[in-house]
Amino acid sequence: MTGSPLIRALDRVSIPFLGLLAAIAIVVPVLNLAMSPLSAWYVPTYLVSLFGKYFCYALLALAIDLIWGYCGILSLGHGAFFALGGYAMGMYLMRQIGTRGVYADPILPDFMVFLNWPALPVYWYGFQHFAYAALMVVLVPGLLAFVFGWFAFRSRVTGVYLSIITQALTFALMLGFFRNNFGFGGNNGLTDFKDILGFNVQSDATRAALFAASVVALGIGFYLCRVIVRSKFGKVLIAIRDAEARTRFLGYRVESYKLLVFTVSACMAGIAGALYVPQVGIINPSEFAPANSIEAVIWVAVGGRGTLVGAVIGAILVNYAKTTFTSGALAPYWLFMLGGLFVAVTLLLPRGIVGGAQDPGIAQPRPAE
């Protein structure tokens, strides 16, 4: 049983997709670094960073798809896990600045000196070590999701109620992180990063490496999700999605299944956030905004929920569209388009772009009446 789902996960869709990701992870950095900027094959650094960002979003979308598409849990607060992972990475990067900050304090980040903090708060200890920060990237979102999920699923908060309290969760975190005395830089967040693992975050090579890391993380995340959904565990998740009460009556501990998958999903979101922060160079409390989390849900809906490839494609498509439209003359109309996308997808394309074609197993939920 242990080996089979690992292999079963690789079917005729997954293998080409993973192959494509591997090719992107190798070819794009090579084209960026090895080619002369004059060559037609040259990939500009800004594109590398931009798509690196999209791949982080894609990993977040994958995390949402895992719980929404396969277990029916619509989290409107996944941006919180993403941002927490991002903050953990941001704290590591802040500690790396050291004496190169404006105030040149070897221990305290600039904003703490500015706010007259006497010493580093305890929860900042250890973040100068990459390994510790990397652990926190997974642990903090995972732990929050575990505690939150443990309360929520055990008392059978389901459906829209769960959606609303996840939204309240991220809203509360946003309010908290906006406060200066929370110790995370308040309004401005964490920024002005210098280097990561000794490499300059601004350099082309580091950016290319971060891009490759994002693609690899996405690939691993995809494979992991694939393993999960193709296993017996995944079948139970789908059963919970389609008929929760019936699954419970069949003897499955629905809460435990939900809790596990919710926690795994939160960890994935945290990793996505951690890879996102060094590429955009800033993390601030607006990442916690409920609107961000809801936007992430629409990526999944556009691509097709319940299809892992769809989540990835949806995230990249929608964000590419967003970049294109918000930077041009059409900028004032972007919100019309995004809003229209929400309405159109739910009304006309409930299974998303990939959904209908690939996985006919997803039944349309029956109307309640």
Added chain:
Amino acid sequence: MHVLRERVIALVTALGVLVAAGAGAGARAESFDDALAGFAGDSYSDTEKAIEAIAASGNPRAAIVIGALQDARLFFNAGTKKVYVKTESGTLLDAATGEAAAGETISDLKLVRINNRLRRAIEASLGSLTLLAPDPARRFEAAQAVFRSRDAAALPALDAALAKETDAGVKRALTEARAAVILNMSAAKQADQIEAVAIIRARADQDAVALLSALPAAASPAVTRAARDAVAAIQNGLVLWEAAQNAWYGLSLGSVLLLAAIGLAITFGVMGVINMAHGEMVMLGAYTTFAVQELIRSNDPALFGYSLAIALPLAFLVTGTIGILIERTIIRFLYGRPLETLLATWGLSLILQQAVRTTFGPTNREVGAPSWMSGAFEVGHITVTYNRLWIICFALVVFVALLGLLRFTRLGLEMRAVTQNRVMAAAMGIRTSRIDALTFGLGSGIAGIAGVALSQIDNVSPHLGQGYIIDSFMLVVFGGVGNLWGTLVGAFSLGIANKFLEPYAGAVLAKILILVLIILFIQKRPRGLFALRGRAVEA
């Protein structure tokens, strides 16, 4: 009290002697006009006598004349011996009558000169003059000023004023001011000081605490002890007042929450439709108010006082119609799929926000308040602003009206029937799809009129609705879905809890705490405070 009165009489007599000695025996009998002539003498001693005579005359113009003298705005004509006051704007008035001085120009007149000795006399007489001013409000203010300054020199004037005072409120202020003065006089008798502590204790506010806590070091132990007891007693009282103030703020916040959430209680609570665009309906209501006021301003400003009354039905119609349109074009295809409804209406909210931003611009719009909405009054130590008071009343009226509508009208009956058992309701001949549209329209319309009220206390911007949406949903979930009473109780308890937490935790932390508390509460009672029981639960 008897002792005090005797003392007051004694002091008044003493003051009388003083005044008489300074101004000469006949000074009191002299009329105001005769006293004025003293200014025309161009000698310091004449001027001093004139000041005292005018201060004693009790004429309502006395303070104006002496004020002008202090500011070097008092002139006289050396020929006619008439005295004139130059106003701040530069026009000349006859000092005796206050009427415009015809035929005089400032170049013909001489300034009434003053020196330092006169300045002191002027200040003393001005202080007591304001204490004796004919307007009770000015007397009250003068008494308050003395209370704060605790100037021992004001004592004679205070006693004189006390003897004449008829207004009860001013009299109390004067007594308090006098007590404050006595407390700060090291020469005063201990019994008097203890009595003064009692008087100030009765005042029972922050100023009293400040005064009693800052006694001179030379005060006797008995007085200090009395003051300490008084401070403790006052602070106990103040804590109660503060609690009352917090409760009032909480009610006010609760009414805002109630207004924002009550439409949601219909669409989400009764119909089970997650309308994320609900906040935008509130925003559209606020913008309707703005548009109505703009039209009134440009066409008929006289109607401005009625602008809110005009905006209310309009906002209801506008948002109600939009609500019905949304229901007919989008939501009816999504019944039974709450998560999709949530996403689609979120998309709608983005579109509505952007539409408003394109039409009205991204900045805050100014919505004016009619005169009956502005201002405030005091109840004890609580300040009550009219707009908050009206919004509380308005929220309750809307609530009762909605309750009545659901309970007593045919539409309400059909709504309840469809909610409880859609199939059976349809079998009884109710057109369920029409009821769906109307219910959604009603919920949206109520959000619209909430917007009219909220435009009075919040910034009218495209983001207005977003600020309320999470709170509203939490509130409906907290109060119990499908139950208007739950929404009412939930709104006021959340509002009050929030305001009581704020002084200890700060506004943001209080909000976070409340959110966490609701999240924990939902764990305990997933169906809210007033859960529906029986069959309706799974409907």
